[in-house]
Amino acid sequence: MANQNLTSAIAGAGNAVDLLRNSRSGIYVYPVVAPEFSNWRSEQKAWRDTAVLFDQSHHMDELIVEGPDAEAFLAYVGINGFKNFDLNRAKHFVPVTPAGHVIGDMIIFREREDKFVLVGRQPTANWTKFQASIGKWNVRLHHDPRSDSRPEGERVLRTHYRFQIQGPDADKIFTELNGGPVPEIKFFCVDWINIGSRKVQALRHGMAGAPGLEIWGPYKDKDYILSTILEAAEKVGVDLRRVGSRAYSTNTLESGWIPSPLPGIYTGDGMMAEYRDWLGADAYEAVGSIGGSYVSPNIEDYYTNPFELGYGFYIGWKKDDFIGKDALTKLKDAPSNRKKVTFEWNPEDVMKVIQSNFEDGVPYKWIDFPQPNYASSSADMVMNGDKMVGMSMFNGYSYNERRVLSLGVVSQDVQVGDVLTLKWGESDETQKTSTEKHRQADIRVRVSDTPYAREARENYADSWRTKG
Amino acid sequence: MANQNLTSAIAGAGNAVDLLRNSRSGIYVYPVVAPEFSNWRSEQKAWRDTAVLFDQSHHMDELIVEGPDAEAFLAYVGINGFKNFDLNRAKHFVPVTPAGHVIGDMIIFREREDKFVLVGRQPTANWTKFQASIGKWNVRLHHDPRSDSRPEGERVLRTHYRFQIQGPDADKIFTELNGGPVPEIKFFCVDWINIGSRKVQALRHGMAGAPGLEIWGPYKDKDYILSTILEAAEKVGVDLRRVGSRAYSTNTLESGWIPSPLPGIYTGDGMMAEYRDWLGADAYEAVGSIGGSYVSPNIEDYYTNPFELGYGFYIGWKKDDFIGKDALTKLKDAPSNRKKVTFEWNPEDVMKVIQSNFEDGVPYKWIDFPQPNYASSSADMVMNGDKMVGMSMFNGYSYNERRVLSLGVVSQDVQVGDVLTLKWGESDETQKTSTEKHRQADIRVRVSDTPYAREARENYADSWRTKG
Numbered sequence: 001m002a003n004q005n006l007t008s009a010i011a012g013a014g015n016a017v018d019l020l021r022n023s024r025s026g027i028y029v030y031p032v033v034a035p036e037f038s039n040w041r042s043e044q045k046a047w048r049d050t051a052v053l054f055d056q057s058h059h060m061d062e063l064i065v066e067g068p069d070a071e072a073f074l075a076y077v078g079i080n081g082f083k084n085f086d087l088n089r090a091k092h093f094v095p096v097t098p099a100g101h102v103i104g105d106m107i108i109f110r111e112r113e114d115k116f117v118l119v120g121r122q123p124t125a126n127w128t129k130f131q132a133s134i135g136k137w138n139v140r141l142h143h144d145p146r147s148d149s150r151p152e153g154e155r156v157l158r159t160h161y162r163f164q165i166q167g168p169d170a171d172k173i174f175t176e177l178n179g180g181p182v183p184e185i186k187f188f189c190v191d192w193i194n195i196g197s198r199k200v201q202a203l204r205h206g207m208a209g210a211p212g213l214e215i216w217g218p219y220k221d222k223d224y225i226l227s228t229i230l231e232a233a234e235k236v237g238v239d240l241r242r243v244g245s246r247a248y249s250t251n252t253l254e255s256g257w258i259p260s261p262l263p264g265i266y267t268g269d270g271m272m273a274e275y276r277d278w279l280g281a282d283a284y285e286a287v288g289s290i291g292g293s294y295v296s297p298n299i300e301d302y303y304t305n306p307f308e309l310g311y312g313f314y315i316g317w318k319k320d321d322f323i324g325k326d327a328l329t330k331l332k333d334a335p336s337n338r339k340k341v342t343f344e345w346n347p348e349d350v351m352k353v354i355q356s357n358f359e360d361g362v363p364y365k366w367i368d369f370p371q372p373n374y375a376s377s378s379a380d381m382v383m384n385g386d387k388m389v390g391m392s393m394f395n396g397y398s399y400n401e402r403r404v405l406s407l408g409v410v411s412q413d414v415q416v417g418d419v420l421t422l423k424w425g426e427s428d429e430t431q432k433t434s435t436e437k438h439r440q441a442d443i444r445v446r447v448s449d450t451p452y453a454r455e456a457r458e459n460y461a462d463s464w465r466t467k468g
Numbered sequence: 469m470a471n472q473n474l475t476s477a478i479a480g481a482g483n484a485v486d487l488l489r490n491s492r493s494g495i496y497v498y499p500v501v502a503p504e505f506s507n508w509r510s511e512q513k514a515w516r517d518t519a520v521l522f523d524q525s526h527h528m529d530e531l532i533v534e535g536p537d538a539e540a541f542l543a544y545v546g547i548n549g550f551k552n553f554d555l556n557r558a559k560h561f562v563p564v565t566p567a568g569h570v571i572g573d574m575i576i577f578r579e580r581e582d583k584f585v586l587v588g589r590q591p592t593a594n595w596t597k598f599q600a601s602i603g604k605w606n607v608r609l610h611h612d613p614r615s616d617s618r619p620e621g622e623r624v625l626r627t628h629y630r631f632q633i634q635g636p637d638a639d640k641i642f643t644e645l646n647g648g649p650v651p652e653i654k655f656f657c658v659d660w661i662n663i664g665s666r667k668v669q670a671l672r673h674g675m676a677g678a679p680g681l682e683i684w685g686p687y688k689d690k691d692y693i694l695s696t697i698l699e700a701a702e703k704v705g706v707d708l709r710r711v712g713s714r715a716y717s718t719n720t721l722e723s724g725w726i727p728s729p730l731p732g733i734y735t736g737d738g739m740m741a742e743y744r745d746w747l748g749a750d751a752y753e754a755v756g757s758i759g760g761s762y763v764s765p766n767i768e769d770y771y772t773n774p775f776e777l778g779y780g781f782y783i784g785w786k787k788d789d790f791i792g793k794d795a796l797t798k799l800k801d802a803p804s805n806r807k808k809v810t811f812e813w814n815p816e817d818v819m820k821v822i823q824s825n826f827e828d829g830v831p832y833k834w835i836d837f838p839q840p841n842y843a844s845s846s847a848d849m850v851m852n853g854d855k856m857v858g859m860s861m862f863n864g865y866s867y868n869e870r871r872v873l874s875l876g877v878v879s880q881d882v883q884v885g886d887v888l889t890l891k892w893g894e895s896d897e898t899q900k901t902s903t904e905k906h907r908q909a910d911i912r913v914r915v916s917d918t919p920y921a922r923e924a925r926e927n928y929a930d931s932w933r934t935k936g
Contacts, residue, residue, distance in 0.1 A: 026504070026505065026506060027504060027507065029502075029503075032620060032621045033620065034497075034617075034618040034620065035497075035503055035713075036494070036495060036902075037494065037618070037901075038494060038901035038902060039495065039834075039836075039842065039901070039902050039903060039904055041834055041904040042901070042903075042904045045904070055620075057621075058621065147621065149502075150502040150505070151621070152500060152501065152502065152523075153500045153525075153526065153615065153619070153623065153624035153625075154623060155621065155622060155623035156621035157621075245503075347823070347826035350826070351819060351822065351823055351826070354819065354822055355815070355819055357867070357870060358815035358818070358819070358870050358871065359870060360870065363870075366507075366509055368507075368837070369836070369837065374507065399825070399904075402825060402826050402827060402828065402831075403826065433505070433506035433507070433510070434504075434506060434507050435507060435510075436507055436509040436510045436513070436867075
């Protein structure tokens with residue numbers, strides 16, 4: 001009776017859309033890390049004004065790929081060019097299906113000539129494991145899944161701790177930690193720095209739009225590294241804020257990365273059907289959820305391709321072959337490709353939604369602050385009149401911008417400055433536990449660049465009339 | 469240099485008010501339990517409409533008091549009458565200072581003739597330990613403090629698990645668990661019931677205003693008990709919702725208990741001065757915080773007495789002696805005593821506060837949903853014009869009532885239905901990490917009965933004009 005794999009889970013639910021829209025796995029949480037260390041407003045403000053410490057030790061899967069064929073294998077699985085991928089570099093690794101649909105993304109580090117570490121959401125790790133299992137690659141894989149979402153007091157262990165220090169004052173802390181200026185590390189490059197008695201690897205990154213470094217090492221060193229960082233910040237007088245799980249996920253609104261595309265793996269024959277048999281019924285792809293106003297019977301309508309998410313320039317066209325190469329060749333410059341934008345939500349309309357929770361009757365879907373998402377993948381319809389022209393995929397309130405923002409994709413003809421309408425809330429009642437009974441609201445959204453620039457708002461300050 | 473006890477902590481800060489208003493210990497959290505299991509709106513709704521499971525294993529201290537003098541000792545420390553305190557009964561145990569100020573409260577169970585278990589916030593446990601240490605009582609004490617506020621993946625263990633099942637459908641679950649109707653247990657009485665293969669103690673309670681039972685036992689049984697309860701609920705078709713830490717603390721708004729009176733221990737000579745020397749610098753009383761608009765140089769202005777909190781009828785006047793008896797005798801029926809009420813916050817004014825977080829400049833103090841409190845003890849001024857006539861002490865949004873509510877005390881001349889003004893936010897900047905920079909807002913509040921009755925609102929539906 002119990003589902004054994006994704007194939008039988010889909011069959012049990014009737015189809016993939018119904019399976020995912022009725023998932024009872026709850027909100028996709030950032031586990032283990034405290035909800036707030038100070039308060040989420042000050043934590044958001046700190047990544048813009050001073051410095052923040054992100055504890056990324058728990059919410060991502062890690063996949064280690066090593067062996068003589070590691071590089072060739074990964075270059076075949078991902079779309080990315082692998083030229084110049086030396087030990088001092090990281091990449092934003094993106095695999096697609098043979099049809100060219102994005103499966104997910106992970107950050108990939110090269111630790112040795114024959115050893116790579118991938119860090120991110122589970123779909124990319126699962127797909128990579130599957131490819132290793134069906135191919136004839138001389139590779140060894142080790143998968144360390146993310147921490148339990150609700151450990152309820154049980155101990156949680158990972159392979160690595162992973163911290164980021166970001167913000168305008170981050171370098172003061174690193175200089176103190178390193179006992180002198182840190183090496184000049186270019187964006188997405190890696191070097192070694194000192195933290196107390198440890199030498200640790202550091203990646204130049206900029207998650208919240210501000211520069212910073214990501215460091216990692218054995219999990220057993222976590223407490224030592226943490227206290228050394230906090231002491232260094234205090235010594236140099238930087239108001240370093242630890243960021244809790246409530247603020248954490250909203251940093252992406254300001255940097256423009258969409259963390260949650262639906263993996264395009266629910267359709268397709270041959271290898272794709274085999275993959276759905278291979279995926280367990282407890283995999284992310286089987287227990288994850290789709291939330292939002294967009295209800296299509298065709299699961300492919302929720303997919304994206306790399307051009308739409310802004311990953312077109314990653315593609316290693318010169319590679320002999322990689323999964324999806326033919327499909328991407330055809331999709332390149334296709335007029336049907338959407339483009340990534342930021343939606344700025346109209347404050348009056350947001351207030352209307354909140355206000356309904358002070359009235360009797362069925363309210364509009366609650367907008368939780370600072371993170372309204374209620375599913376592992378979100379798809380809210382973005383309308384121009386009666387026509388759907390886009391899909392909102394990840395939202396959040398930014399105290400820095402004083403706005404609810406969301407990231408998503410729109411048709412090519414939509415322009416920055418256009419005012420469209422986002423349908424907020426679901427038109428039917430699903431089995432999702434993460435949402436209360438609600439009615440649907442229209443929220444005006446202004447199309448803005450990604451990463452979101454406040455200037456966009458200011459340039460269009462008088463224009464909440466629909467222009468789209 | 470480091471503070472060793474409360475006395476030196478107060479001296480270091482200059483005075484007790486400055487110490488507590490500038491505490492950097494952060495929000496007083498409900499630790500370990502997941503923030504949400506489904507979503508906080510549905511979790512709140514379930515305690516009114518179906519049934520909820522509260523996991524109370526982590527947020528309260530436990531103090532075991534046993535020995536030949538246990539009863540006499542506790543009857544001396546608390547104000548409560550101890551007549552009829554048999555093994556089948558629990559009490560709401562309240563100690564006061566010699567001056568009659570409330571220190572705190574715990575639920576006290578009698579496990580054996582000579583063994584009591586006290587459960588609640590730390591101040592009552594600390595005071596009871598201190599009394600044992602300075603008196604000549606033949607008692608043994610064991611103190612199990614609440615779980616760490618931010619365990620960050622480390623394992624958390626307690627002496628006991630503690631669950632409550634509450635709500636209109638709770639009895640269906642208990643009947644299934646017990647293999648037949650549970651014994652008729654009167655309010656605050658205790659009996660034994662079956663849960664799977666275990667016999668457990670059950671207290672009749674009603675935290676969210678709905679009837680239910682609290683059960684407890686050895687912590688190692690927690691997983692077994694939890695899964696047995698969840699299976700039973702499923703079997704009888706009850707939509708039992710586990711309540712997460714975000715919704716949990718708001719249940720008290722509907723039942724009318726104030727969890728967080730400031731312990732009245734910062735003043736007084738003799739035994740009180742000795743107590744402040746005894747209390748460590750890491751005790752609740754030293755690291756806790758005062759939040760809110762009420763700023764008085766005199767810490768005693770934040771205190772309450774038992775009559776004000778509705779605990780006058782607990783007092784065991786016939787007892788030969790107990791701490792505070794003389795003071796309470798004088799305070800009884802004093803016209804200066806305030807009375808406990810519920811404040812219903814004006815939705816328009818709440819919206820005005822939220823709205824300011826969509827504007828540039830310094831916003832009003834954020835009202836976090838569903839739990840806006842940002843300190844271990846809250847004190848917001850409640851004004852009638854320029855005159856302070858009350859103090860709001862614990863707040864929260866109730867999805868059931870569609871209102872922000874708070875509990876507090878007002879002068880005797882304030883009447884139900886009066887519309888007063890609550891000052892929301894602090895007039896100065898403190899060192900508290902739990903609040904962002906903000907300005908102060910006026911929020912109209914209507915005085916309502918406690919427990920809050922929706923009828924009060926409906927009877928005064930047209931009356932948001934100031935009537936106080």
